[in-house]
Amino acid sequence: MTAAGTPPGKAWSGRFTQGADPAAEAFTASLSFDRRLWPYDLVGSAAWARALARAKLITAEELERLQAGLEAVRSELEAGTFPFRRELEDIHMNVERRLIELAGPVGGKLHTGRSRNDQIALDERLYLREIIDHVDGGLVDVERALVAQAERHREAPMPGYTHLQRAQPVLLAHHLLAYVFMLERDRARFRDCRARVNVMPLGAAALAGAAFAIDREALARDLRFDGPSPNSMDAVADRDYLLEFLADAAILGMHCSRLAADLTLWATAEFGFVEFSDAFATGSSIMPQKKNPDVAELIRGKTGRLYGNLTAALTTMKGLPLTYNSDMQEDKEPLFDTVDTLEAILRVLPPMLGSLTFRTERMRDAAGAHYSTATDLADYLVRQGLPFREAHEVVGRAVRHAMSRGRELGDLPLEELRQFSPLIGGDVYAALTVEASLRARAVLGGTAPDAVREQLAQAKARLARGPGA
Secondary structure (H helix, E strand, C coil), X not given: CCCCCCCCCCCCHHHCCCCCCHHHHHHHCCHHHHHHHHHHHHHHHHHHHHHHXXXXXXXXXXXXXXXXXXXXXXXXXXXXCCCCCHHHCCHHHHHHHHHHHHHCHHHHHCCCCCCHHHHHHHHHHHHHHHHHHHHHHHHHHHHHHHHHHHHHCCCCEEEEEECCEEEEEEEHHHHHHHHHHHHHXXXXXXXXXXXXXXXXXXXXXXXXXXXXXXXXXXXXXXCCCCCECCCHHHHHHCCHHHHHHHHHHHHHHHHHHHHHXXXXXXXXXXXXXXXXXXXXXXXXXXXXXXXXXXXHHHXXXXXXXXXXXXXXXXHHHCCCCCCCCHHHHHHHHHHHHHHHHHHHHHHHHHHHHHCCEECHHHHHHHHCCCCCCHHHHHHHHHHCCCCHHHHHHHHHHHHHHHHHCCCCHHHCCHHHHHCCCCCCCCCHHHHCCHHHHHHHCCCCCCCCHHHHHHHHHHHHHHHHCCCCC
């Protein structure tokens, strides 16, 4: 105990005459999860030491000793020999106490003008800035795997679906590229998020700003931020950047889940469009014949975690008065779980996609079945001068007639088709093939082979710029 009877170790112990209850101490400690922020805490502390030196609050010699002490702390943390102490509550106080032990009393000067409130906001922003760059690299890898499969199957038709019912023929490449352009929007969202992450809160102190002449502009440049936060209260109360990251991650998870849902559906015997590699499937403990797409299913399932983490963080923040409240300590576990989940998905998805075997013949057969070119017959009639709404009615009756006879439209004799419209001629059959249906949709962004080639070229051009572009 200190002379005043307070427990040693707490940064705030001077005000108190009684030590923390052990249950309360365990309940309020965040070290178990915020310790992963130590690299960013050290970077921020080193920059703060330089800012203190520029403000003449420490000497050049003291700066040198602080820098050496921080490097010694880093060495211990990297080697796994750092003596973490739970009673010091969090990573910030653990680093500071060890710095004082290694560098001497000068270590106690490092926190001059700084609060854990602006310190944690800085650590999170430094961490997220790096994570967003990792996510962007992972997204590029997923897109490249999709583009490679699309390139491989550029001419392969398949059924397109609405309401999970066969709708019109499309190219497999067109379907796969839909996900590439979804992921491009994800990349753009994360880039936008990074711009709002890249604002420097240090110097805001607890809430009112540092009471010393800290050059925050120079500090922001030192830490490669776009600039300092304009309002000290907002700087320590803000977690929008974290919420935005979690929201972007949830949307990305939704896209990955939809891709996984397509693939798991296509892998069923009922579809038979794709086969998963043995390396990305599992078996059954009771049914020897089973091959289960567990990796894809777990990608789909983990999206629920991403949604839950966003909801948890939003709920934590929704009723907090300005500025900092201990509730905000609860932002880290959802953040870290989302980061770990995203990185796991982005690590496994590219090789899984690259290993898929598409059964293109089965897809081709399905593409022309179940009246998938009915719209092409309506379009044919439109080209003969019939208003589309009338053409739609004519073709609907023709489909009903064909269904009653168990035949496709293209298998009906011309005289039967002409019962529904005298505008139908012998050239109608050329319009009812899968290939003709595909070629007809040559509009920009459509499923015609030329349009899909253009989409492939566009996707490859974007990917050639690499992560961060």
